Amino acid sequence: MFTSVxxxxxxxxxxxxxxxxxxxxxxxxxxxxxxxxxxxxxxGVGKTELAKAVAQVAGARLVRxxxxxxxxxxxxxxxxxxxxxxxxxxxxxxxxxxxxxTDIFSEEFLxxxxxxxxxxxxxxxxxxxxxxxxxxxxxxxxxxxxLSDFQITVPELGTxxxxxxxxxxxxxxxxxxxSEALRRRCLFLHIGFxxxxxxxxxxxxxxPGLGAALTESVVRVVGALRAMDLRKAPSVAExxxxxxxxxxxxxxxxxxxxxxxxxxxxxxxxxxxxxxxAKLDLDAL
Amino acid sequence: MTxxxERITGLVGALRAHGVRIGTGExxxxxxxxxxxxxxxRERLREGLAAALLHGPGQRAVFDPVFDLYFPRxxxxxxxxxxxREALRDRLAQALAADDRALMxxxxxxxxxxxxxxxxxxxxxxxxxxxxxxxxxxxxxxARVQADxxxxxxxxxxxxxxxxxxxxxxxxxxxRRMVGADARRRVAERRxxxxxxxxxxxxxxxxxxxxxxxxxQLAELRRTVQPLARKLATRLAARRRRAARGTVDLRRTLxxxxxxxxxxxxxxxxxxxxxxxxxxxxxxASGSVSGFSDFTMLLVQALHDQFSKVRVFAFVNRLDEVTxxxxxxxxxxxxxxxxxxxxxxxxxxxxxSDYGVALGEFAERYGEAVGPRTTVFVLGDARTxxxxxxxxxxxxxxxxxxxxxxxxxxPRAQWGTGDSAAPAYAELAEMHECRTARQLGAxxxxxxxx
Ligand SMILES: Nc1ncnc2c1ncn2[C@@H]1O[C@H](COP(=O)(O)OP(=O)(O)OP(=O)(O)O)[C@@H](O)[C@H]1O
Ligand SMILES: [Mg+2]
Numbered sequence: 001m002f003t004s005v006x007x008x009x010x011x012x013x014x015x016x017x018x019x020x021x022x023x024x025x026x027x028x029x030x031x032x033x034x035x036x037x038x039x040x041x042x043x044g045v046g047k048t049e050l051a052k053a054v055a056q057v058a059g060a061r062l063v064r065x066x067x068x069x070x071x072x073x074x075x076x077x078x079x080x081x082x083x084x085x086x087x088x089x090x091x092x093x094x095x096x097x098x099x100x101x102t103d104i105f106s107e108e109f110l111x112x113x114x115x116x117x118x119x120x121x122x123x124x125x126x127x128x129x130x131x132x133x134x135x136x137x138x139x140x141x142x143x144x145x146x147l148s149d150f151q152i153t154v155p156e157l158g159t160x161x162x163x164x165x166x167x168x169x170x171x172x173x174x175x176x177x178x179s180e181a182l183r184r185r186c187l188f189l190h191i192g193f194x195x196x197x198x199x200x201x202x203x204x205x206x207x208p209g210l211g212a213a214l215t216e217s218v219v220r221v222v223g224a225l226r227a228m229d230l231r232k233a234p235s236v237a238e239x240x241x242x243x244x245x246x247x248x249x250x251x252x253x254x255x256x257x258x259x260x261x262x263x264x265x266x267x268x269x270x271x272x273x274x275x276x277x278a279k280l281d282l283d284a285l
Numbered sequence: 286m287t288x289x290x291e292r293i294t295g296l297v298g299a300l301r302a303h304g305v306r307i308g309t310g311e312x313x314x315x316x317x318x319x320x321x322x323x324x325x326x327r328e329r330l331r332e333g334l335a336a337a338l339l340h341g342p343g344q345r346a347v348f349d350p351v352f353d354l355y356f357p358r359x360x361x362x363x364x365x366x367x368x369x370r371e372a373l374r375d376r377l378a379q380a381l382a383a384d385d386r387a388l389m390x391x392x393x394x395x396x397x398x399x400x401x402x403x404x405x406x407x408x409x410x411x412x413x414x415x416x417x418x419x420x421x422x423x424x425x426x427x428a429r430v431q432a433d434x435x436x437x438x439x440x441x442x443x444x445x446x447x448x449x450x451x452x453x454x455x456x457x458x459x460x461r462r463m464v465g466a467d468a469r470r471r472v473a474e475r476r477x478x479x480x481x482x483x484x485x486x487x488x489x490x491x492x493x494x495x496x497x498x499x500x501x502q503l504a505e506l507r508r509t510v511q512p513l514a515r516k517l518a519t520r521l522a523a524r525r526r527r528a529a530r531g532t533v534d535l536r537r538t539l540x541x542x543x544x545x546x547x548x549x550x551x552x553x554x555x556x557x558x559x560x561x562x563x564x565x566x567x568x569x570a571s572g573s574v575s576g577f578s579d580f581t582m583l584l585v586q587a588l589h590d591q592f593s594k595v596r597v598f599a600f601v602n603r604l605d606e607v608t609x610x611x612x613x614x615x616x617x618x619x620x621x622x623x624x625x626x627x628x629x630x631x632x633x634x635x636x637x638s639d640y641g642v643a644l645g646e647f648a649e650r651y652g653e654a655v656g657p658r659t660t661v662f663v664l665g666d667a668r669t670x671x672x673x674x675x676x677x678x679x680x681x682x683x684x685x686x687x688x689x690x691x692x693x694x695x696p697r698a699q700w701g702t703g704d705s706a707a708p709a710y711a712e713l714a715e716m717h718e719c720r721t722a723r724q725l726g727a728x729x730x731x732x733x734x735x
Contacts, residue, residue, distance in 0.1 A: 021328055220445040223452075
């Protein structure tokens with residue numbers, strides 16, 4: 001898929017994703033070694049976006065399994081289309097049960113879910129298993145099976161084996177500790193908050209109208225907020241939002257009033273806003 | 286390739302010695318990563334090996350220095366003439382002002398080479414980061430760098446300049462770490478990486494001794510409270526599920542078998558207790574063990590919804606309830622200890638701990654907090670400053686509570702030495718050594734009632 005680490009960076013950048021050296025290197029290796037990539041990190045640092053960007057540059061279809069509490073096999077693997085099966089049974093009253101049974105447990109009545117879809121395809125595929133930590137432990141067992149052999153058994157139909165292994169990205173917010181076994185299957189990538197230089201480039205790319213001086217100030221203030229031990233540190237998503245807000249406000253430079261009035265865009269908790277205001281020496285809010 | 290393979294095995298061995306669990310599969314992946322990436326770009330190799338070998342972000346703090354030893358930046362000191370201290374400070378000031386990391390790294394190497402060697406001729410006995418920094422004093426450059434940046438044209442002079450102080454401090458901190466890394470590299474050249482990687486690399490925060498942790502390490506630890514709490518909550522939930530499955534209640538099974546002529550046909554399952562357990566924490570908040578107490582309080586606070594009730598008491602030689610203060614602790618974990626010491630009455634006539642008086646006060650004022658559903662944790666080193674340990678109070682506590690555990694941050698070997706009443710208390714309450722966050726996590730997962 002990729003010829004070198006530089007190739008990864010360059011092609012991801014074309015889609016609007018600016019990869020840190022760690023991200024580019026690990027994506028390259030995941031492709032080379034054919035291993036799933038487990039991406040962990042705080043909210044809004046571009047975990048989901050990375051999988052989408054990889055799919056785009058690879059010209060691959062993106063199959064996404066969004067995890068949530070209670071997601072189960074019938075949502076992740078496959079399900080039989082019971083309604084359609086019932087219709088078929090009542091339509092074919094004259095034939096023998098054996099005939100009917102073979103028929104209703106055929107491809108036509110199967111509802112493939114993301115894991116099966118990703119494994120069955122002939123075309124290049126990126127399988128995104130998003131927010132894995134939200135799923136229950138049982139789901140992890142299932143993922144482990146699928147990611148070990150890239151095959152799925154449907155008892156009535158037989159075993160489906162991937163003819164072409166998908167590029168797998170699992171994301172997690174560390175809401176729950178994923179099992180050691182699952183981690184061992186994967187290459188591990190922690191995406192933290194970006195270096196200043198990278199974040200400036202991201203802002204420039206996403207909010208090109210903002211002046212260079214203002215872009216720099218925005219990134220510096222966000223960096224200072226992250227060093228403050230807040231309940232929720234601002235992420236890249238918030239930096240970009242803030243930059244957009246400033247552009248919309250027509251602010252030429254950062255000053256006390258502008259920061260005070262727009263702090264709510266970057267910080268979500270009232271205590272955080274108060275704490276930051278105090279540390280940044282803003283007049284009382 | 287064999288030399289490289291050896292480096293990988295050396296690296297893996299050192300990481301394992303620091304408690305990172307790495308299997309053969311990962312080692313093979315690391316070798317394949319090395320093959321795919323080559324040695325040309327060291328930072329890429331670092332990321333690639335980390336991706337193959339590590340399983341969580343906490344392990345990165347040991348990985349980076351260990352990697353630096355097995356895949357060093359270079360060999361020996363920098364080329365060129367020996368460095369003059371003042372000239373070095375000048376150049377460092379410029380590098381800090383420009384935030385030029387590459388130049389800072391080079392200067393760190395020059396500094397260690399020029400100022401860090403010790404022995405009969407410089408460097409003959411080794412290289413010391415401490416000596417280097419002591420002679421170079423980078424922290425005294427703060428004002429100068431500030432002036433440089435403010436005077437320079439690069440600065441917008443706007444709002445963000447009020448952040449400059451902290452930014453420069455962070456750069457100086459980064460430089461200090463570079464000096465540390467380079468001194469380790471030089472020592473490893475002499476004595477081999479294996480030894481330095483095991484002894485010269487600071488352990489991960491969760492393995493630092495509470496009693497010796499410095500401010501930064503404690504701050505780092507506080508950042509692990511939420512993740513650790515989530516992990517523990519998952520484990521407690523699993524234990525609870527197991528418990529809910531129920532065990533056979535022999536007495537009731539036999540009783541119900543009377544209707545079937547004494548043949549037990551249906552096992553009666555013990556139903557699990559429907560209410561969640563109650564927790565009481567008694568924490569020694571005196572200076573010697575406060576790092577341990579503060580951390581544990583934050584952890585318990587983060588776990589509070591696992592219990593029907595949590596009450597926390599702090600003491601030095603007087604005791605006071607701090608449950609309310611802890612609620613606010615969530616917003617400002619770093620300030621918790623200071624707030625408790627400022628707002629609660631923990632000391633009377635003097636400032637040193639007195640377990641006997643504090644435990645007595647607990648029994649007297651808050652006795653009603655402990656009942657048959659309560660599990661009590663006492664946190665402290667059991668050093669009574671020669672006072673009466675008041676064993677009767679602990680005996681009484683043990684009688685009324687469901688369980689009493691005592692977590693002691695001192696190494697077991699020191700229990701009972703000097704003014705430690707640990708052995709006497711350990712007779713009455715189950716006492717566990719609890720020196721690190723890792724031990725604490727394991728103990729809590731095991732001991733907390735579900
Ligand atoms: N390196 C990057 N290059 C370009 N855009 C980025 C980058 N990192 C983050 N972003 C931007 O940040 C936003 C948030 O990213 P994304 O939704 O992928 O975050 P996430 O890590 O998946 O968060 P969550 O844990 O909340 O799902 C995206 O809209 C994306 O535009
Ligand atoms: Mg996401």
